[in-house]
Each structure stands twice: as C-alpha cells, then as structure tokens.
Amino acid sequence: MQGRKASFCTGAAWAVVLASAAATWAADRGRGVIGEPVAEDVPAWSMFRADHPGSDLFILNGRVTRVYGQAFSSGETPEASALGFLGLYSDVFGVEAADLVPGGLIGDNLATVPVMYLPDEDRYRFTLLSYRQVKDDVPVFRADVRLLVRNEADYPLVLVSSGLRDLGGYTVTRDALAGLNVESALRSVRNVHPELTGVLAFEPVIWAGVEEMRVQPALALQLLVDNGRVNQEGYAKRLLLVDALTGAVLFDEDQIRHIDVTGSVSGMATPTGDGADICGDEIPFVMPYARVLVQGGNTAFADAAGNFVIPHGGNTPVTVESGVRGRWFRVRYSNGADAAVLTQQVTPPGPAHFMHNAANNNASIRAEVNAYVQSNIVRDFALAQNPNYPTINNQQEFRVNVNLSSTCNAFYDGGSINFYAAGGGCANTAFDTVVHHEYGHHLVQVGGSGQDSYGEGMGDVMGVLITDNPVLAYGFQNNCNNGIRNANNNIQYPCSGPIHTCGQLISGCVWSTRDELLQTHPNTYLEILSRLAVNSILMHTGGGIAPDITIDFLTLDDTDGDIGNGTPHYAQIAAGFGEHNMDAPPLELLSFSYPDGVPTSLTPNVATTFEVRIDDLAGELDENSPRLNYRVDGGGFTAVGLNNLGGRVFEATLPGVACGSTVEFFLSAMTTGGGSDRDPQGGNHSAGSGQVVVFTDNFQTNQGWTVQNENLEDGPWTRGVPVNGGRGDPPADADGSGSCYVTDNVAGNSDVDGGPTRLLSPTLDLSAPGEYVLSYARWFNNDDRDIDRLTVELSNNNGSTWTTVESVGHFDGWVQRTVSVADFVTPTAQVRIRFSATDNPNDSVTEAGVDAVSVNRFVCSEVDCGLISQLKTTCRDGSFKLKGVVKSSLPGGTQLTLTLDGSDSQNVVTNSRGKAKAIWTGVSGGSHTICVDECPAVCGTTSCNP
Numbered sequence: 001m002q003g004r005k006a007s008f009c010t011g012a013a014w015a016v017v018l019a020s021a022a023a024t025w026a027a028d029r030g031r032g033v034i035g036e037p038v039a040e041d042v043p044a045w046s047m048f049r050a051d052h053p054g055s056d057l058f059i060l061n062g063r064v065t066r067v068y069g070q071a072f073s074s075g076e077t078p079e080a081s082a083l084g085f086l087g088l089y090s091d092v093f094g095v096e097a098a099d100l101v102p103g104g105l106i107g108d109n110l111a112t113v114p115v116m117y118l119p120d121e122d123r124y125r126f127t128l129l130s131y132r133q134v135k136d137d138v139p140v141f142r143a144d145v146r147l148l149v150r151n152e153a154d155y156p157l158v159l160v161s162s163g164l165r166d167l168g169g170y171t172v173t174r175d176a177l178a179g180l181n182v183e184s185a186l187r188s189v190r191n192v193h194p195e196l197t198g199v200l201a202f203e204p205v206i207w208a209g210v211e212e213m214r215v216q217p218a219l220a221l222q223l224l225v226d227n228g229r230v231n232q233e234g235y236a237k238r239l240l241l242v243d244a245l246t247g248a249v250l251f252d253e254d255q256i257r258h259i260d261v262t263g264s265v266s267g268m269a270t271p272t273g274d275g276a277d278i279c280g281d282e283i284p285f286v287m288p289y290a291r292v293l294v295q296g297g298n299t300a301f302a303d304a305a306g307n308f309v310i311p312h313g314g315n316t317p318v319t320v321e322s323g324v325r326g327r328w329f330r331v332r333y334s335n336g337a338d339a340a341v342l343t344q345q346v347t348p349p350g351p352a353h354f355m356h357n358a359a360n361n362n363a364s365i366r367a368e369v370n371a372y373v374q375s376n377i378v379r380d381f382a383l384a385q386n387p388n389y390p391t392i393n394n395q396q397e398f399r400v401n402v403n404l405s406s407t408c409n410a411f412y413d414g415g416s417i418n419f420y421a422a423g424g425g426c427a428n429t430a431f432d433t434v435v436h437h438e439y440g441h442h443l444v445q446v447g448g449s450g451q452d453s454y455g456e457g458m459g460d461v462m463g464v465l466i467t468d469n470p471v472l473a474y475g476f477q478n479n480c481n482n483g484i485r486n487a488n489n490n491i492q493y494p495c496s497g498p499i500h501t502c503g504q505l506i507s508g509c510v511w512s513t514r515d516e517l518l519q520t521h522p523n524t525y526l527e528i529l530s531r532l533a534v535n536s537i538l539m540h541t542g543g544g545i546a547p548d549i550t551i552d553f554l555t556l557d558d559t560d561g562d563i564g565n566g567t568p569h570y571a572q573i574a575a576g577f578g579e580h581n582m583d584a585p586p587l588e589l590l591s592f593s594y595p596d597g598v599p600t601s602l603t604p605n606v607a608t609t610f611e612v613r614i615d616d617l618a619g620e621l622d623e624n625s626p627r628l629n630y631r632v633d634g635g636g637f638t639a640v641g642l643n644n645l646g647g648r649v650f651e652a653t654l655p656g657v658a659c660g661s662t663v664e665f666f667l668s669a670m671t672t673g674g675g676s677d678r679d680p681q682g683g684n685h686s687a688g689s690g691q692v693v694v695f696t697d698n699f700q701t702n703q704g705w706t707v708q709n710e711n712l713e714d715g716p717w718t719r720g721v722p723v724n725g726g727r728g729d730p731p732a733d734a735d736g737s738g739s740c741y742v743t744d745n746v747a748g749n750s751d752v753d754g755g756p757t758r759l760l761s762p763t764l765d766l767s768a769p770g771e772y773v774l775s776y777a778r779w780f781n782n783d784d785r786d787i788d789r790l791t792v793e794l795s796n797n798n799g800s801t802w803t804t805v806e807s808v809g810h811f812d813g814w815v816q817r818t819v820s821v822a823d824f825v826t827p828t829a830q831v832r833i834r835f836s837a838t839d840n841p842n843d844s845v846t847e848a849g850v851d852a853v854s855v856n857r858f859v860c861s862e863v864d865c866g867l868i869s870q871l872k873t874t875c876r877d878g879s880f881k882l883k884g885v886v887k888s889s890l891p892g893g894t895q896l897t898l899t900l901d902g903s904d905s906q907n908v909v910t911n912s913r914g915k916a917k918a919i920w921t922g923v924s925g926g927s928h929t930i931c932v933d934e935c936p937a938v939c940g941t942t943s944c945n946p
Contacts, residue, residue, distance in 0.1 A: 073157035165217075197227065378436040408423075436459070796827065
C-alpha cells in the first residue's frame with residue numbers, strides 16, 4: 001500500500017490548527033482489544049520454525065523481537081529479500097504486511113542504511129531496511145521493523161529486529177481523525193506540566209505501548225513541548241501522547257538526557273587517566289573542520305588536520321576570523337552567544353595561525369575548546385565505524401552549549417549537547433568522556449532507538465571505546481582518581497535499578513568482550529569491537545537491555561549467514577556478554593546427517609546398521625569419539641563406538657531385539673577442543689522391533705486435529721509454542737520440537753474457564769493386522785487439586801461413542817503414556833483420539849497440554865527375515881498399477897503382509913519357490929513405498945508417473 005509520510009506540524013501550520021481547533025474530543029469507535037499475544041499468532045511462530053529449522057525467534061515477554069540464524073529469505077535486491085519475508089511472515093509479529101511502509105525510527109526516516117563498513121574492501125557487509133508500522137495511514141508510535149540483508153548473491157536476510165505492535169484488529173475511523181482537538185490536548189498536558197507552554201511539534205499517532213507494555217490501542221495526539229528556556233538553566237522539554245477519546249496522558253517522556261551523579265561505596269581506586277580539565281596539563285590539539293572567514297569576504301572550513309584555504313582575490317591586508325565553530329559543531333553559551341572569536345590581520349596568502357585558549361588561564365574558554373575537540377572526536381569515531389551513519393554524516397553545526405550556570409551535570413535534549421560550569425564540588429563538565437556520552441545519546445536517537453537504560457549505557461560505551469578505559473568521567477567530582485561510572489562491572493541481566501545503573505549492563509558487556517578480544521586479537525581488538533558496537537545501535541529498538549542485543553552483535557560479526565555455526569569472534573562475544581547473563585545462542589558444533597535415513601523400524605532379533613555423516617560446524621570432530629547411545633524399553637543407556645568408513649562417514653549398529661521392543665538412541669561426538677554435541681539435540685530417535693509407524697505428530701504442522709468447545713468461557717486448545725506464562729502452563733513442549741497443543745496459550749492468563757474444551761485427532765485406519773500401541777505426552781496442572789480433569793478417550797466408530805483411557809487430576813510436569821489400543825477398543829478403520837480439559841465449576845487455575853502423539857503397529861511372527869533376498873517394486877506408467885514382489889528362500893505357504901505407504905495392506909502367501917506378490921490398482925502419482933510387515937526393514941520404493 002502507499003503510506004502517507006508521517007511528519008510533525010510546525011510554525012504556521014501550528015497556528016492554523018490551533019486557531020481552528022474548536023471541536024471536542026471525538027469518540028473513536030474503531031478501537032479493538034489487545035492484551036497478551038492472541039492464540040492465532042502462535043501458529044505463525046511454529047510455521048516459521050518448521051519452514052526454517054536453522055533459524056529461530058527471540059521471544060521477550062510474549063513478543064518476537066528478533067528473527068535470527070541461517071538465512072531465511074533471499075531476492076534479486078535487498079528490498080525483494082526483505083519484502084519476501086514480510087509478505088510470508090509478518091504475522092509472526094502480529095501485523096499485516098500492508099501496514100508496513102518504507103522508513104522508520106532511524107534518523108531522517110531512512111528506509112535503507114548501509115551497515116558494517118569494511119575499509120579493507122571499501123564496501124559494506126550489510127544493508128539495513130526499515131519499515132514503519134501504520135494503520136489507516138496513521139503511524140503506530142515508535143513501531144518499526146528492521147531487516148538486515150547480507151550484500152552478496154541473492155541478498156540473504158539474516159536478522160530481523162522488531163518493535164512492531166499487535167493491534168488486534170484495531171482501526172482508525174475518519175470521524176476520529178476529524179475530531180482531534182489540539183487545544184484540549186494541550187489542556188491535558190498543562191494539567192500535568194503547567195510550565196510547558198511552548199509547542200514545538202505535534203502529529204496524530206496510534207498508541208499501542210512501548211517495550212514490554214501491553215495496552216489497548218488508542219488514537220492519540222503526540223506533542224513535543226517545552227518551557228521556552230532553550231539553552232538556559234532549568235530548560236524543560238517533553239514528549240507526550242494524549243488519548244483522543246478521553247484526554248488522558250498516555251505517555252510522558254523527558255527529552256532531556258542528563259548525566260546524573262549516582263554512587264556507591266567501593267574500594268580500590270582505578271588508575272588516573274585523562275578526564276576533567278583539573279586532571280592534566282593542556283597540550284595543543286588540532287581543531288578539525290573549523291570555520292574560518294575573511295571579514296567581508298569568503299568562508300571556508302579546515303580539514304581534519306586543522307589546515308584551511310580561504311579562496312580570496314588580491315594581496316591587500318585582510319582580517320581573518322576564527323571562532324570555536326566548525327562544519328559539524330557550533331559552540332555557544334546558554335544565552336545564545338557564540339564562543340570566543342579570534343582575529344588576525346594578514347597579507348594574503350598569509351599564513352594565519354590561530355591558537356584558541358593560548359593563554360590557558362580561563363576555565364570558560366578552555367571548556368569551549370574541550371567541547372569542540374571532543375565533539376569532533378566522537379563524531380569521527382562513529383563515522384569511522386559506519387561512514388553513512390544516519391543524520392550525523394551530513395548534519396552541520398550541531399549545537400554544543402558550554403558553561404551553563406548550574407553545576408555537576410550535562411545533558412542531551414534531542415537537538416544539542418549541554419555542559420555545566422565548574423562549581424558545587426564538580427569540575428567543568430565539558431571534557432572527554434562526558435562529551436562522548438552526551439553525543440552517544442545523539443547517536444542512539446538518530447539510530448532509531450529509545451533512550452532510557454540503553455541510551456545511558458551506549459553513551460558510556462562511546463567513551464569507553466574512544467579512551468580504552470572503563471571509567472567514565474575521571475575528575476567529574478574534582479577527584480582525578482575516580483569517575484562516576486565504571487564499565488568494568490558485574491551488573492547482571494535483568495537489571496531493575498535506575499537507568500544510569502542499568503545502563504552499565506551494556507557497557508559491562510562491551511568491556512568484558514574487550515578483555516576477551518584483547519587476549520586473542522591484541523592489535524585489532526578495539527577496531528573489531530568499535531565497529532560492532534556502533535553498528536549495533538541501528539538494530540536496537542526501545543530503551544531496554546536484553547540478550548537480543550547479543551544476537552545483534554553476533555549477526556553483525558558473522559561472515560557466512562549462519563550464526564549457529566559460529567562467527568569470527570563468537571567465543572569472545574559469548575564470553576563477554578555471558579559474564580552479565582546476556583547469553584549468546586548456543587553453537588552447533590557438529591552436523592549429523594544420515595545418507596540412508598534414520599531407522600524407525602527394526603527386524604526382530606536382527607541387528608540393524610545405518611550410516612551417519614558427521615561434519616564440522618563451529619567445532620572440529622575428534623574422529624575417535626563418535627558413539628551410538630541406545631536403550632531398550634526404557635532401560636539404561638549403553639554407548640558403543642562407530643565403525644569409521646572414512647570421509648567423515650561412520651557405520652552404527654543397533655542390536656537385534658525381541659519383537660515388540662522399542663529402542664531409543666542418539667548419536668554423540670566430541671570436538672578436538674573438548675566440546676560435545678549430539679543428535680537429536682532434544683530427546684532421542686526411536687525405532688520399534690516389528691514396528692510399523694501408522695501415525696505420528698509432534699504438532700509442528702497441522703495434521704487435521706479439530707477443537708470442540710462445550711460451555712467454555714475461555715481457554716480453548718491451541719497449537720503453538722508455549723508462551724511460558726507462569727500460571728501452570730508448560731514452559732516448553734514435551735519432545736523439544738517446539739510446538740504442542742496447550743489450553744489458553746496466553747502469557748499471564750493461561751487458564752481453562754468452564755468447558756470442557758476437546759481436542760480430536762483425525763480419523764486413523766487401524767484395520768491392518770497387528771498390535772496397535774498409542775503413545776502421547778500429557779500435561780495437566782490444577783492449582784487447587786479439585787475435581788477438574790484431563791480425560792483421554794478412544795473411539796473406533798469415528799466419534800459416535802467413546803471409551804475412557806484415563807482421567808487424571810493435577811500432575812507436575814510432562815507425563816509420557818503408552819497404551820495398547822486393543823485394551824480399550826477393537827482397532828478399526830475409524831479410530832479417533834480425544835483429549836478433554838475442564839474447569840467446571842470455574843474456580844481454579846487449570847492448564848492442559850498434549851504433545852508427541854503416535855500410533856505404531858507391531859507385527860510379530862516366526863518369519864526368518866534373513867531368508868528374504870529382495871522386495872521388488874514396480875509401477876506401470878500411465879495405468880497407476882503398482883506391484884510388489886517378494887523373492888526369498890522361505891518355505892512355500894509362508895504368510896506375509898505387504899503394506900503400501902503404511903496403511904493399505906494385503907496378505908500374500910509364498911509359493912514353492914519362496915515368491916509372493918501383491919498388486920494395487922488406481923494408485924496416485926508420485927513416490928510409493930511397500931514394506932513387509934513381518935520384516936519392517938524390508939521395503940521397496942518406486943514412482944508412478946502419468
């Protein structure tokens with residue numbers, strides 16, 4: 001769709017709107033209800049995971065904030081790759097693709113930003129594409145999605161960072177927009193902040209919460225207001241959202257970002273380093289990009305080394321002027337006056353050499369030069385990591401205000417950085433890391449992120465990386481041995497303290513990673529870490545600090561589109577962030593694959609061999625280490641070595657076991673570095689002796705289950721990834737595949753009310769000869785242990801009547817159950833399974849789950865399977881006539897059952913030459929498999945073509 005560009009109204013537009021704003025608040029009738037993630041959203045997560053098993057979702061409090069892992073989209077251009085993903089998977093975030101328009105929260109509403117400049121190759125590793133969320137052409141407040149595409153063939157998409165909001169069907173009506181009343185909104189603002197009389201900008205937005213909030217969407221008016229005391233002590237500036245329906249203030253944010261002095265009592269002072277002006281002697285510094293002019297003539301700017309050339313004609317003496325002002329920064333005082341200006345009379349071509357603060361005997365003048373020099377240092381630092389960093393790469397004369405009349409502080413207000421004069425026990429705050437910190441707030445702002453703890457922490461990170469010192473602001477409080485914060489800390493995630501304290505969580509992660517890199521990359525550690533830190537800002541949304549930032553660092557560091565197999569500096573980043581409980585996703589050390597598949601059926605009393613290939617991912621295989629680990633019928637595991645066939649291919653052998661027994665097994669191996677890996681990662685492979693798999697469902701896809709509700713108020717069965725809401729619901733599924741069925745899969749509200757809610761299987765054909773075994777995992781939590789039950793039932797007449805298998809009350813954790821179908825009903829071609837959960841009367845917290853459902857058929861006979869030499873399968877093209885022929889040394893008259901595709905069985909008898917055949921007509925096109933039920937490992941596959 002074509003989205004309307006969101007913009008603020010300013011100047012004359014404000015006067016017109018205010019003059020004409022006489023309407024009262026209009027009722028917005030289009031409002032929808034939103035709370036925790038709705039159940040319909042959860043299958044979208046399962047579908048993505050099923051489609052992309054090498055990728056995953058980072059879910060924070062019920063919202064997907066990152067999609068990461070192996071590439072999960074591609075296209076002819078970065079835009080095509082991004083739009084392809086959004087078209088298929090926007091519902092992962094609970095939004096419609098049509099509500100996403102190019103642009104976002106990144107500075108200048110940029111839709112495309114290059115990321116991770118590689119100076120040795122003069123190119124960028126990634127392109128970041130940003131889309132802002134709108135609804136009915138109204139922007140959703142601070143809601144955007146950012147997609148990171150690798151700049152290589154097919155433009156693989158490797159990371160998505162989401163700040164999108166699920167609006168739950170909410171729409172904006174024309175009447176609601178027409179009824180916006182700015183004057184009433186200002187009255188609401190001034191009821192809260194009577195001093196804020198100046199209106200800087202406003203626009204309509206949809207309020208749907210920020211960060212971890214879950215609120216009902218509402219049309220609101222966003223206003224940027226101040227008290228009119230720009231560049232003065234006591235300046236106040238705030239951003240507020242006012243509900244268009246009720247006039248309530250929905251959001252209120254201070255736009256002034258201070259360095260507040262917090263503290264604790266500690267020992268062991270850190271070494272003295274550069275800091276406030278009282279802590280060291282001044283030395284000459286070039287003033288890069290400084291503005292110079294000939295009075296009455298031309299203006300020019302110095303280069304990065306401070307050298308300038310002013311175009312001028314003639315050789316008569318002229319007066320040349322230099323202020324503390326340059327192309328990128330302009331230093332001023334709180335009253336708006338420019339910093340000190342120097343002049344020289346020279347005869348062209350000069351030279352004219354200026355030395356600001358030459359006498360070095362005035363703290364105010366010294367602050368001018370310090371602020372100018374350090375502002376350019378931090379800007380140059382950021383652009384060295386990304387020459388196209390939004391806004392700052394071409395933002396000119398950014399305001400730097402010095403010597404404000406108060407003391408012991410500094411702040412960023414969205415349009416300037418501001419520093420206080422000395423006094424009150426503090427030095428003049430216009431010095432190195434304080435300037436770096438405040439400009440760091442600007443980098444965060446134009447990078448499209450919120451401030452709060454993240455802004456404070458990333459501001460500190462700028463100073464930490466530029467000075468290569470963990471201490472922020474040496475000498476701030478007139479003590480040159482101490483600063484006010486320290487990145488060398490043990491702050492842990494999650495942090496719930498003040499924002500300046502919790503900001504040290506991210507600076508601590510960066511410093512710990514710096515220490516790790518210093519050991520392995522002593523010559524390039526700062527270059528590596530600086531590039532990751534600055535570019536990571538562009539991926540962040542909101543003001544919080546969580547482990548999704550670790551994923552951002554790893555993805556930016558990655559070189560092959562798959563962080564699961566490691567990145568060039570995975571070990572250092574994982575260790576550094578891990579020290580602060582910001583753990584990295586675990587690595588896949590080794591890859592296990594099976595050239596002929598994993599055995600699921602075993603011939604009774606005959607050993608079964610199969611091949612496994614083990615390749616290196618993040619680790620290097622120790623070729624003496626691979627083991628097959630197996631157990632029979634739930635006993636203890638036995639580990640046996642594998643036969644090395646060469647080329648990383650090994651042969652594993654499962655023992656022969658009695659018919660009807662089940663063998664569980666997994667493969668394991670070590671790396672040369674001492675790491676271990678296994679397959680499968682969660683749970684075990686399983687194979688049955690004499691077993692034919694009739695039906696199996698781990699609920700990653702929809703295989704035809706249905707839900708019926710009777711007298712249910714809330715809490716129906718829902719298929720998806722458990723949200724782990726903490727109210728008796730399962731924290732994860734039972735078999736490790738990701739999804740299961742669970743009742744009322746809503747964070748914070750997992751509960752069946754009334755009921756029962758019934759989950760019914762598709763109809764299963766259990767008519768072939770043999771013993772049928774049903775297996776399933778169940779979960780049932782009932783907080784007051786009353787009469788509420790989870791009931792499991794079987795029907796052999798497609799649901800006309802039901803027989804109870806079990807009816808259970810509360811039980812902690814997942815329970816695996818296995819029963820014989822014939823113990824309850826006679827197997828037929830119309831068997832169904834039903835799981836019913838109830839909380840009736842509705843007086844308790846009740847939650848149920850079902851996972852890993854399977855039905856297997858066991859056929860045990862005295863047939864010597866070793867005498868079967870071949871099962872030949874053929875299909876006559878065009879006629880769809882399929883034939884299976886057994887060749888064997890079995891005695892004539894031996895009865896066998898041949899089954900087509902696991903369900904269509906025929907009984908055959910060998911002739912005197914040990915031969916038997918079965919024919920199926922009218923089969924469908926495509927691939928088909930025929931197996932001998934008495935010898936499940938004896939199978940043949942062929943294809944039928946038109």
